[in-house]
Structure formats: structure tokens, C-alpha cells
Amino acid sequence: xxxxxxxxxxxxxxxxxxxxxxxxxxxxxxxxxxxxxxxxxxxxxxxxxxxxxxxxxxxxxxxxxxxxxxxxxxxxxxxxxxxxxxxxxxxxxxxxxxxxxxxxxxxxxxxxxxxxxxxxxxxxxxxxxxxxxxxxxxxxxxxxxxxxxxxxxxxxxxxxxxxxxxxxxxxxxxxxxxxxxxxxxxxxxxxxxxxxxxxxxxxxxxxxxxxxxxxxxxxxxxxxxxxxxxxxxxxxxxxxxxxxxxxxxxxxxxxxxxxx
Amino acid sequence: xxxxxxxxxxxxxxxxxxxxxxxxxxxxxxxxxxxxxxxxxxxxxxxxxxxxxxxxxxxxxxxxxxxxxxxxxxxxxxxxxxxxxxxxxxxxxxxxxxxxxxxxxxxxxxxxxxxxxxxxxxxxxxxxxxxxxxxxxxxxxxxxxxxxxxxxxxxxxxxxxxxxxxxxxxxxxxxxxxxxxxxxxxxxxxxxxxxxxxxxxxxxxxxxxxxxxxxxxxxxxxxxxxxxxxxxxxxxxxxxxxxxxxx
Numbered sequence: 001x002x003x004x005x006x007x008x009x010x011x012x013x014x015x016x017x018x019x020x021x022x023x024x025x026x027x028x029x030x031x032x033x034x035x036x037x038x039x040x041x042x043x044x045x046x047x048x049x050x051x052x053x054x055x056x057x058x059x060x061x062x063x064x065x066x067x068x069x070x071x072x073x074x075x076x077x078x079x080x081x082x083x084x085x086x087x088x089x090x091x092x093x094x095x096x097x098x099x100x101x102x103x104x105x106x107x108x109x110x111x112x113x114x115x116x117x118x119x120x121x122x123x124x125x126x127x128x129x130x131x132x133x134x135x136x137x138x139x140x141x142x143x144x145x146x147x148x149x150x151x152x153x154x155x156x157x158x159x160x161x162x163x164x165x166x167x168x169x170x171x172x173x174x175x176x177x178x179x180x181x182x183x184x185x186x187x188x189x190x191x192x193x194x195x196x197x198x199x200x201x202x203x204x205x206x207x208x209x210x211x212x213x214x215x216x217x218x219x220x221x222x223x224x225x226x227x228x229x230x231x232x233x234x235x236x237x238x239x240x241x242x243x244x245x246x247x248x249x250x251x252x253x254x255x256x257x258x259x260x
Numbered sequence: 261x262x263x264x265x266x267x268x269x270x271x272x273x274x275x276x277x278x279x280x281x282x283x284x285x286x287x288x289x290x291x292x293x294x295x296x297x298x299x300x301x302x303x304x305x306x307x308x309x310x311x312x313x314x315x316x317x318x319x320x321x322x323x324x325x326x327x328x329x330x331x332x333x334x335x336x337x338x339x340x341x342x343x344x345x346x347x348x349x350x351x352x353x354x355x356x357x358x359x360x361x362x363x364x365x366x367x368x369x370x371x372x373x374x375x376x377x378x379x380x381x382x383x384x385x386x387x388x389x390x391x392x393x394x395x396x397x398x399x400x401x402x403x404x405x406x407x408x409x410x411x412x413x414x415x416x417x418x419x420x421x422x423x424x425x426x427x428x429x430x431x432x433x434x435x436x437x438x439x440x441x442x443x444x445x446x447x448x449x450x451x452x453x454x455x456x457x458x459x460x461x462x463x464x465x466x467x468x469x470x471x472x473x474x475x476x477x478x479x480x481x482x483x484x485x486x487x488x489x490x491x492x493x494x495x496x497x498x499x500x501x502x503x504x505x506x507x
Contacts (some may be wrong), residue, residue, distance in 0.1 A: 001372050003290035004339050008323035008332075015328055026335075028369045030407055036361050036435045038366035040442070045330050052329075081326040085285030085298050088263070128264035 021171035056121045059172040119157035119191040122200040126155025131247035146221030150249040155193040158212040206231035280313040288347045289320035289334045315360035315393045335370035336380045346348040348388040362393035366402040366444035378416035385421040395426035401441040430471040446475035461497040
């Protein structure tokens with residue numbers, strides 16, 4: 001009698017690929033080819049996962065049409081089945097997959113549109129947390145300011161793309177704007193949870209470098225250095241004011257001094 | 261459940277009604293260990309919502325690092341019984357409460373299954389003290405698909421352990437010329453399921469009943485009509501225990 005683990009591993013192979021003869025032999029036909037019985041389960045797995053991906057990547061789906069999307073999704077699901085039971089978390093690897101998928105090469109902006117949609121999806125699912133209280137910063141000694149470290153709100157993401165992905169995304173919403181000129185240049189975006197929705201914010205390259213460094217848990221001093229590389233005439237206090245009014249960080253600490 | 265808006269809605273419902281939490285992600289039948297992270301998430305939700313009932317399925321979904329989002333069938337063997345009982349014990353210990361385990365809808369059976377499903381559930385109850393959720397539509401669907409006797413199945417379940425009933429519609433599909441019933445929660449409860457529901461109530465008493473309809477959602481009136489129909493049947497079956505209502 002096969003061990004349970006062996007049956008389950010064979011079943012997984014059958015759902016994501018073809019049923020092995022060893023599994024077919026274990027299934028009672030009851031008037032049907034056992035493969036047809038296994039296909040009932042496979043159909044459900046692929047239908048629901050394709051719908052899950054469609055819900056997370058609706059603009060990608062509209063850009064390539066539903067039938068092609070289902071074709072790409074099928075290949076993705078076989079190679080990258082979910083790793084956990086929360087389907088809200090399924091699809092993180094899809095943008096990368098699209099970038100490598102031969103049949104998508106004619107739409108070079110597609111992976112970045114998918115990255116934007118994934119960031120929006122994650123921001124929408126992020127738990128609500130109280131934003132940072134700016135008055136708390138008043139208690140920080142001036143000598144400690146450069147060592148401030150901020151905690152990003154869950155769901156905060158940054159995206160730099162060679163394509164106008166935010167405008168491509170907006171061109172496929174209900175109140176759609178026209179499709180932008182694809183040569184419009186680089187886009188720097190911040191995607192953040194906002195109340196019950198998601199906020200998309202265009203940032204200039206210095207501001208993006210600044211906020212992304214902070215989100216990566218660098219200190220304020222290190223983030224200011226990153227931003228200065230993009231813009232030597234940086235208005236640092238302006239960047240900090242903007243950071244606080246946009247509510248993208250939830251708390252702060254003061255890092256230990258260098259060498260400590 | 262990370263989504264703040266969804267959690268707020270559930271809390272709002274909870275303020276007005278008792279809530280029964282029904283899980284699909286624990287994979288009680290996996291040969292490997294339970295997903296601790298998922299169990300912790302469930303435990304936090306249970307603490308937050310304080311549901312009247314918590315249930316999961318007699319099935320598996322996870323193996324070798326992959327989570328296959330379906331309630332997959334188990335061979336009913338001594339090994340499986342040991343695995344499921346151990347996982348039910350772990351869940352009940354972490355949640356500090358009794359778990360209800362639901363009978364699955366089956367589209368195949370394994371040749372090496374040696375314990376009839378209803379007896380398997382009965383033995384699980386005996387070993388772990390868990391309760392049962394009897395999905396009457398699943399009994400109907402499995403009876404057709406893999407040749408069970410629906411009435412004998414109900415008779416073999418330990419009546420005192422059944423604490424919730426599910427009802428639903430199913431799709432009638434053709435597979436290579438043979439009819440297969442698919443538990444798709446997308447249509448009215450069909451007459452055969454209503455008939456079996458009456459028999460289930462006669463055996464289990466008036467336990468809380470849920471109409472499962474979560475694909476192709478109809479107007480609210482249609483859903484309320486289904487719940488009302490269940491209420492009428494509950495009222496019509498001779499009462500053996502306290503009152504329960506369908507929702």
C-alpha cells in the first residue's frame with residue numbers, strides 16, 4: 001500500500017502535469033478512465049488560479065486579451081503553483097515570468113504593468129495601520145536626526161520603469177484616459193495603501209531615491225546621500241515635509257551610532 | 261485575513277449575528293506538517309471574531325512545497341486516520357475549542373481506501389473529540405460520483421457529533437459520456453438535496469444550516485428564499501433538540 005505522502009506527490013504531479021501510471025493505477029475508474037476523474041480536480045485548480053491571477057492583473061489581462069492570458073496563466077501555474085493557502089499572496093512571480101515568456105516579447109512594457117498591478121494588489125490587501133505622528137519627530141535631538149530610521153507602512157512599494165506604466169494603467173480603468181505615447185520616458189512611482197484604496201504617486205528621481213532608501217531601512221542621512229546623487233541641489237527639508245504629509249511611514253527609531 | 265475592509269465587514273456582521281468560521285486552507289490531510297503560519301492566522305481571527313463554530317474539511321491541499329487550491333481526496337487508511345487525527349488535535353489545542361470536520365465532495369476514490377468515509381469520520385470523532393459538519397450536497401454529489409448510498413452514509417455518521425449542515429446546488433457535467441456532479445455552489449439547492457436534508461434533520465436534529473452559494477450570486481431575495489425553505493423544513497421535522505435556524 002503506498003504511503004500517503006507518495007500518493008500526494010503523485011497527485012500534485014498529475015494536477016500540474018500528466019498523471020503518472022502509478023497514480024492512475026491507484027484510482028478506481030467506476031465506469032470512467034481514472035484520468036478523466038483526475039481531470040475534474042485539475043480543471044478546478046486551473047480555473048480558480050487563473051481567475052485569481054486575472055483579479056490581481058486585470059490590466060495585463062485586458063492588454064493581451066483573456067484567451068491569451070489564460071494560456072500564459074496555464075504555463076505560469078504549472079511552473080509556479082501557490083506556495084501557501086492565502087491566494088491573495090499568489091502571483092508575486094508573475095511579472096518576472098511574463099518578462100521571460102517568449103510570446104510576450106512584443107509587449108516589452110507588460111512586465112512593468114504587471115509589477116505595478118502586483119504592487120497595487122498588495123497595497124489594497126495591506127492591514128490598516130496608524131500613520132506616523134509628525135509631532136513625535138519634534139522630540140528628536142538635532143544631533144540624532146541623521147540616524148532616524150523609518151518603518152514603511154505595509155504595502156508600500158516603489159517602481160521605476162522605462163515605460164509610462166501609470167498612464168498605461170489609467171488608460172485601462174473605467175474612466176479611461178487615452179493610451180499614452182509609449183516613448184514618454186521613465187516613470188518613478190510610489191504605490192501606497194490609502195484608507196480603503198491605493199494611492200499612486202509620481203515622484204521625481206531624487207525623491208524616489210530618498211523614499212526608497214528609507215523604505216529599505218536606511219537612515220535619514222544615508223537616504224539624503226542617495227537623493228543627492230540624483231540632484232545635487234536637493235531641498236532636503238522639502239523632501240522630509242512631503243514624506244510626513246504623504247503618510248507612507250508608520251513609525252521611526254534612532255539607529256545606533258556608527259561602530260556601536 | 262489581512263484585508264482591513266474585509267475584516268471590518270466581518271466584525272460588523274459579528275456584532276449583529278453569531279458567525280460560523282469555515283476554513284479551506286489548513287490541509288488537515290497532508291502527510292506533511294500543518295502550516296503553522298496559517299494556523300496562527302486562523303487562531304488570531306478566531307480570537308478576534310469569537311465565532312460560534314469553526315470548521316474545516318476532510319481533505320488535503322499541500323504537498324512538497326506546493327499548495328494546490330482544492331479540497332483534494334484522501335485514501336481512507338489507518339495511516340490517513342492517524343495523520344488527520346494528529347492535525348485535528350493540533351488545531352483544537354491551538355484554538356482551544358472543538359473543530360468541526362466536513363465531509364468532502366468526491367470525484368474519485370482510491371483503490372487502497374479500506375475504511376468507508378462515514379466510518380472514517382466517526383473514528384476521527386472518537387479519537388479527537390471533534391465535531392462534524394455534514395454537507396448534504398456533498399453526500400449527494402459523492403453518492404452519485406463514486407457510488408455511495410446516501411442514506412446509509414447519513415446513518416453511519418455519529419449523529420451526536422453533527423453540529424452544522426451545509427446545503428448547496430451542484431452542476432451536472434458530462435465527462436466522457438458519464439454524468440459527473442460538481443459541487444460548485446452556483447445554483448439553487450436541488451430537490452434531491454432538499455429530500456436528503458430532511459432525512460439528515462431527522463437523524464441529527466435541527467442543527468444550524470448554511471446555504472452555500474458563492475459563485476454566480478443571485479439576488480438577495482433568492483438567497484433568503486433558500487434559507488426560508490430550510491427553515492420550513494426544520495420546523496416541519498419533529499424537534500428533538502433546541503431550535504436552530506438556517507442562514
